[in-house]
Amino acid sequence: PSGWGGPSVTLNPQNLVRTVAVLGWVAAVCVSAAMDECEDAQGRPQRCMPEFVNAAFNVTVVATNTCGSPPEEYCVQTGATGVTKSCHICDARDQRNHHSAAYLTDYNNQQDATWWQSQTMLAGVQYPTSINLTLHLGKAFDITYVRLRFHTSRPESFAIYKRTYEGGPWVPYQYYSGSCEKTYQKVNRGFIRTGDDEQQALCTDEFSDISPLTGGNVAFSTLEGRPSSHNFDNSPVLQDWVTATDIKVTLNRLNTFGDELFGDPKVLKSYYYAISDFAVGGRCKCNGHASECVKSGGGRLLCDCKHNTAGDDCNVCKPFFNDRPWRRAAADSANECLPCNCNGKSSDCYFDPELYRATGHGGHCRNCADNTDGPNCERCLDNYYRDQSGNRCQPCSCSPIGSLSPQCDRGGVCACKPGVTGEKCDRCLPGYHSLTEAGCRQCSCSPSGSTQECDVATGQCRCKENVEGFSCDRCKLGFFNLDPHNPQGCTPCFCFQHSSVCDSAEGFSVHSITSTFTNGDEKWKGQQQDGSSVSIQWSPSGQEVSLSSDSFLPMYFVAPEKFLGNQILSYGQNLSLNFRVERRDNRLSAEDLILEGANMRVAVPLIAQGNAYPNENMQRYVFRLHDSTDYPWRPHVSHSDFQKLLQNLTAIKFRGTYSERSSGFLDNVSLVTARRAPGVPARWVEQCTCPQGYQGQHCQQCTLGFRRARPELGAFSSCEPCSCNGHSDACNPNTGACDCQHNTAGLSCERCKDGFYGDATQGTSTDCQPCPCPAGATCAIVPSTREVVCTNCPPGTTGAPSS
Numbered sequence: 001p002s003g004w005g006g007p008s009v010t011l012n013p014q015n016l017v018r019t020v021a022v023l024g025w026v027a028a029v030c031v032s033a034a035m036d037e038c039e040d041a042q043g044r045p046q047r048c049m050p051e052f053v054n055a056a057f058n059v060t061v062v063a064t065n066t067c068g069s070p071p072e073e074y075c076v077q078t079g080a081t082g083v084t085k086s087c088h089i090c091d092a093r094d095q096r097n098h099h100s101a102a103y104l105t106d107y108n109n110q111q112d113a114t115w116w117q118s119q120t121m122l123a124g125v126q127y128p129t130s131i132n133l134t135l136h137l138g139k140a141f142d143i144t145y146v147r148l149r150f151h152t153s154r155p156e157s158f159a160i161y162k163r164t165y166e167g168g169p170w171v172p173y174q175y176y177s178g179s180c181e182k183t184y185q186k187v188n189r190g191f192i193r194t195g196d197d198e199q200q201a202l203c204t205d206e207f208s209d210i211s212p213l214t215g216g217n218v219a220f221s222t223l224e225g226r227p228s229s230h231n232f233d234n235s236p237v238l239q240d241w242v243t244a245t246d247i248k249v250t251l252n253r254l255n256t257f258g259d260e261l262f263g264d265p266k267v268l269k270s271y272y273y274a275i276s277d278f279a280v281g282g283r284c285k286c287n288g289h290a291s292e293c294v295k296s297g298g299g300r301l302l303c304d305c306k307h308n309t310a311g312d313d314c315n316v317c318k319p320f321f322n323d324r325p326w327r328r329a330a331a332d333s334a335n336e337c338l339p340c341n342c343n344g345k346s347s348d349c350y351f352d353p354e355l356y357r358a359t360g361h362g363g364h365c366r367n368c369a370d371n372t373d374g375p376n377c378e379r380c381l382d383n384y385y386r387d388q389s390g391n392r393c394q395p396c397s398c399s400p401i402g403s404l405s406p407q408c409d410r411g412g413v414c415a416c417k418p419g420v421t422g423e424k425c426d427r428c429l430p431g432y433h434s435l436t437e438a439g440c441r442q443c444s445c446s447p448s449g450s451t452q453e454c455d456v457a458t459g460q461c462r463c464k465e466n467v468e469g470f471s472c473d474r475c476k477l478g479f480f481n482l483d484p485h486n487p488q489g490c491t492p493c494f495c496f497q498h499s500s501v502c503d504s505a506e507g508f509s510v511h512s513i514t515s516t517f518t519n520g521d522e523k524w525k526g527q528q529q530d531g532s533s534v535s536i537q538w539s540p541s542g543q544e545v546s547l548s549s550d551s552f553l554p555m556y557f558v559a560p561e562k563f564l565g566n567q568i569l570s571y572g573q574n575l576s577l578n579f580r581v582e583r584r585d586n587r588l589s590a591e592d593l594i595l596e597g598a599n600m601r602v603a604v605p606l607i608a609q610g611n612a613y614p615n616e617n618m619q620r621y622v623f624r625l626h627d628s629t630d631y632p633w634r635p636h637v638s639h640s641d642f643q644k645l646l647q648n649l650t651a652i653k654f655r656g657t658y659s660e661r662s663s664g665f666l667d668n669v670s671l672v673t674a675r676r677a678p679g680v681p682a683r684w685v686e687q688c689t690c691p692q693g694y695q696g697q698h699c700q701q702c703t704l705g706f707r708r709a710r711p712e713l714g715a716f717s718s719c720e721p722c723s724c725n726g727h728s729d730a731c732n733p734n735t736g737a738c739d740c741q742h743n744t745a746g747l748s749c750e751r752c753k754d755g756f757y758g759d760a761t762q763g764t765s766t767d768c769q770p771c772p773c774p775a776g777a778t779c780a781i782v783p784s785t786r787e788v789v790c791t792n793c794p795p796g797t798t799g800a801p802s803s
Contacts, residue, residue, distance in 0.1 A: 036333075038291055038306035045307050045334035048291040051285040055141045056105045056247070061278060063101040065118045068092030074120050074269040077152065077213055085270055090117060104133065104278040108149070115151035115276035118251070121260055122268035127157070127253035131273060135247040138301045139293070140165065140285040141311050143244045146173065147219040147281070151274035156208050157183045157253040159201075162244035170248060174220045175203035180748065183252060194227040199241050212254040233330045247280055288329025289336075307336035322351040323363035338363075345369045345377035371395070384410045399426040402435050418541075434458040437580035448475040448484040464489030465628075480504060481683045488628060491572045492639040494647070495688035496715045498699040505687035505697060506753045508569075509679025512616045513529050513562055515669040517543050523560035524666070527653065530555055544578075544667040547656035553588065559652035564597075568647040570627045572684050573672035576655065579606075580618040582663040588613070589655065590634060593623055596651035598644045602633040614658070618667065644716070655721040693719040705729060707736035726763030743768035754778050757788055 037447070038048040059490040067074065067090035074087035086505035091097045099117035106114060116133075118127050146160050159178035161170040181186040186203035207218045216583035222242045223229040232238055251273050260269050284293035286303035296302050306313040308321035308331065317326045317337035327335035340349035340363030348366045349753035355375050356362030368377035371384045371393035380386050380393035383406040396408035402425035416425035419432035419440030432440035433454045443454035445461035451473035454461040463472035466479040467489035475482055478500035479490035515522045517538060526547050534555055538544045540689050547555045575593075592606035604623060607613060609631050611621045624631050627642045637645070656664035674682030688700040693706040702708060710717040711734050722731035724738035727749035731738040738749045744760045744767065745753035751760050753767035757779045760767045771779035773790035780791055790797070 002384045006599050025134045038289070044720050045336040047288040047329035047331060047334055048286075048306065049288060050286055050290060050292050050303070052281065052283055054279050055137050055143075055282050055284075056135050056278055056280040057107075059105050059135060059137065061101040061104045061116070062134045062136070063104075063116060063118075063131065064133075065125065066092070066100055067117045067119045067272070068098050068100075070093075071097075072119065072123065072273055073269055074117070075266055077270040085266060085271065087164070087266070087536070099274070101133065104275055105135070108277040113151065113276050113333075115274045117151070118273040121254065121271040122265055125272060126260075127433075129484055131251040133249040133251070133275070133278065135278065135280065136313050137245055137280070140243050140245050141280070141282040142239075142242050142285045143222050143247075143282040144242070144282060145219055145221050145279075145281045146247060146249075147217065147277070147279040148249065148275055149277035149279075150216045150218070151214055151256045151276040152272065153210045153213045154207055154218060155253060155273065156255040157249050158249060158251045159184065160220055161248040163246040163248075164240060164243050164246045168245075171199075172201035173222070173247075176205075176207050176218060177203055178205045178208035178255075179253075180205060191225055192227060196227075198226045198228055198235075198237050199694065208255070210257065221471070226527075233328075239328065242282070244282075249278070254376075286314045288334070307334055308339070309337055315566055317351070319346055320349055322349050323361050324356065325351055325353070325362060340365055340376075342368065342770070343372070343376045345372045356725065383407055385410060387412075387558050397424050399424050399435075401437055402426055402439070428456045444471050444680035446471050446482070448482045449473055449475075449489045466490035466492065477501070480686060481682065486572060488626070491684050491686070492628075492643070493638070493686055493688060494568055494571065495686065495699045496647075496691070497640055498694050498718065499688045499690050501685040501689040503689070504681075504683040505685045507676050508674040508679050508682040508685040510682045511673050511675040511677070511679075513671040513673060515560075515563075517545055517667055525558040525560075526656070527556045529556075534636055537752045538666075542665070542667075544665050546663050547663045548663040550661055552660050554655050555657045555664075556594070556653040557664075559654075559658050559669070563652050563669075563671055564649045567645050567649045567671070567673060568643055569674040569682070569685055570625055570671055571643050572624070575623045575652070575669075575671050577621055577669040578618050578667040579614060579621055579654075580616060581614045581658060582616070582665075583659060583661075584613075584615045587658060592655040594651070594653040595625075595633075595645060595649065596653075597646065597649040598641075599647045600637065600641060602635065602637060602645065604633050606632070608632055614664075618665070695720065702733040705731070707731050707733050711735065725761050727760065727765075727767075742766075757781055 005277045005581050038045060040046050069092045070749065071089055071091035073087050073089055075087040076749050078085060088098055089097055089510050092100065099115055101116045103114040104116045111602050118131055125131065127323055143162070157179065159175045160173040162173050163170060175186055176185045177183045180186045180203035184203050190202050192200065223238065226238060228235040228238050254273065256271055260271060270768040284301065284303060286293065286305065289307045289309040290303040290305050293301050294304050302312050303314045303573050305311070308318045309326070310316055310318045321337035321339050323338040323340050329335050341361065342349060345366040345368045348368060349363045351362045352364035352375065353362060355364055362720045364375045365377045371381045373379055373381040383396045384393040385396055385408050394412065396406060396412060396414060398406050398408055398414035400406070402417055402420040404417055405415055408414045412477060413423050414425045417439030419429050419442060420435060421427060421429040428435055428440035430453045431443050432458050433443055434441050441459065443459060443461055445452055445454055449467035450461040450463055460470055461472040463469070465488040467482065468474060468476045475490035479492050481491045481504050482489060493500055495502055515524065521536055521538040524536055524545055526536040527532055534547065539546065545557065547557065549555050568776060588606050590605055591603035594601065594603045606621065609623055612619055625646065627633060627637055627639045654666065656666065674685045686698045687697055690696070692705055695703045699713040705722050706719040707722050708717040709720045722728065722736065722738055724731060725748055726741065727740050727742045727744040728738040737747050739751035740746065742752050742765045743756040745751055749760060752758050755771050755778060756768035757771055758768040771777060772788060774794055774797055776794055777790045778792045779788050781788055
């Protein structure tokens with residue numbers, strides 16, 4: 001077929017002469033150029049083939065029998081009875097008279113013929129003894145024909161075999177016999193129908209006649225009579241059929257005239273096999289991917305493969321060119337091997353048929369670099385992610401303890417177990433602790449007393465300033481009322497500084513002291529910085545009060561009496577007010593709100609505690625009344641001093657003006673406190689547990705038998721036991737004066753009362769005895785003599801008791 005490049009040969013008697021002539025011409029003439037080049041004019045790959053050659057030319061043939069060893073006589077067959085035969089000597093040692101197998105494939109010269117010759121029938125050459133002529137081509141060829149030119153008459157029976165690959169089994173190509181069924185068990189002149197096995201060998205008696213006695217040809221066309229030969233490119237069966245690495249001719253039975261039966265030596269010497277030419281027409285098999293075959297360094301014949309193919313026959317794809325399965329080139333497609341797409345991450349791949357069926361691309365990359373994976377090195381290895389450059393894959397490094405999976409997302413962030421956080425899931429979330437295989441445990445922290453965080457290793461909660469306990473669930477000593485709204489957690493015990501143990505008092509409810517200015521200024525005053533009074537204006541329409549200034553000197557709103565006095569129950573609570581200015585000015589001061597009391601003075605800026613700058617719109621301002629670094633009252637005072645200030649609050653001043661010719665407007669003032677009444681419980685009111693000598697809700701009183709050590713300090717003074725020298729169980733708690741008994745007197749019952757004598761400090765009920773004197777007199781003891789003498793005697797008496 002023209003697509004395959006081999007001539008089609010028809011071997012019937014009518015065209016035998018023409019066939020032999022054509023095949024002889026093909027074998028003798030080497031085609032000078034290969035079938036096209038492997039690329040077209042535009043550089044696109046196309047099918048190409050090596051030139052058509054006589055693959056047997058000058059190739060050594062191995063013969064199992066050759067005449068001349070030892071030298072022997074042979075006679076030329078004339079075919080005529082009684083005619084003297086011309087006889088000659090075959091001597092393998094004589095260059096002129098040997099007929100070795102080398103003459104089978106040498107240059108065939110009709111004028112000076114050379115031939116290979118076997119021993120004669122006299123030496124035992126005849127059926128069933130066979131002779132094999134084996135031609136080793138050196139590599140696979142696509143065989144078009146096999147032609148034999150006989151120097152004697154053609155054999156009665158012989159066969160042609162081939163090997164498809166080196167070392168493979170011998171496969172029959174064609175049988176020639178005048179006795180097909182008897183010798184080869186084949187039907188004579190059989191044929192192949194469409195659908196039959198097209199790799200079966202046929203047998204014919206067409207070339208088994210004894211004539212001509214010399215020069216007879218036998219030409220076998222590999223594709224003659226095979227139905228699929230017209231579609232050779234699409235017939236793997238025939239492509240395999242024409243492939244051969246070795247050709248073997250087996251000579252089975254000589255043709256005779258029957259006269260050998262008489263045993264005449266001269267007759268027997270005239271029967272032998274002799275072949276002058278053994279030709280094999282075909283192309284070096286390169287499957288359409290090479291235009292020539294070349295000798296390797298070791299002398300082996302190999303295809304010079306193109307189209308990214310490799311192998312002796314261009315029968316595989318080159319390494320890294322496995323994106324589609326290897327195919328033989330066809331007329332309409334070069335079927336070149338395509339490179340694998342490994343995205344520059346590998347130079348090694350293999351053909352994956354499953355991948356090819358699924359995607360149309362079969363190149364499966366191996367050994368992907370830079371931690372990549374996938375058929376095309378298109379993704380990161382498991383447990384890796386692509387960095388921002390997009391060129392490299394970085395390890396996820398997910399914590400094996402804290403992560404749900406060693407695989408992270410595209411950003412390198414791992415999926416964490418409950419309570420775990422961090423890009424690599426290597427630490428506990430705020431509010432969790434103790435990272436384990438199960439994740440992190442939630443902190444068991446009191447929401448009232450903690451920051452809702454705990455130590456990540458131990459679970460110890462982080463407590464507010466005045467709170468303690470593993471879970472921050474109790475107030476420190478000296479504090480009470482665990483409150484979620486208290487930034488410090490608990491309120492310090494006041495107790496007039498006499499006790500550090502207190503709790504929330506029962507029976508107190510939330511109360512607010514307010515000024516809404518609905519009906520007037522509610523006794524609010526105005527004051528300059530130097531303390532001088534200024535007038536305050538009340539607006540009936542706005543229901544607000546205001547101050548106006550013509551200078552830069554600030555003016556203050558001064559609160560009335562209802563906001564002052566003992567406001568200890570407002571400790572830790574809010575003073576709130578609405579305020580606006582007529583003209584915005586940001587020149588605030590450190591003393592915008594001032595508290596005075598107990599000989600102390602503290603102040604904060606207007607914008608402290610998260611408040612906004614004042615402007616033309618009325619805004620709410622809130623100030624928490626307690627000591628804390630978060631609420632910067634200046635100067636800083638201890639919580640006990642702050643409580644002391646509120647217990648005797650003498651002034652609240654709020655700055656009203658901030659610039660020249662400006663006004664400030666005040667409204668809706670509220671001070672949160674508590675009172676003993678039903679309502680929303682005021683848990684910040686304390687009930688103190690008093691030490692010995694103190695009593696009252698706040699330990700503000702001395703108990704019976706105790707008195708103020710320093711009465712001038714009032715309730716802040718410590719209480720000490722009454723000193724009555726054993727003559728009284730009680731004393732005035734404020735003055736300390738004893739209620740003296742046993743005829744004693746004095747602040748501490750340290751003396752006998754008038755009309756009695758003795759030592760009152762002895763501490764007994766008989767320390768003081770009645771004076772032995774007249775009525776109305778007093779007495780005393782003379783220290784030196786211990787004599788009792790009367791004093792303040794009535795007129796007419798003396799000091800002696802008996803006088």
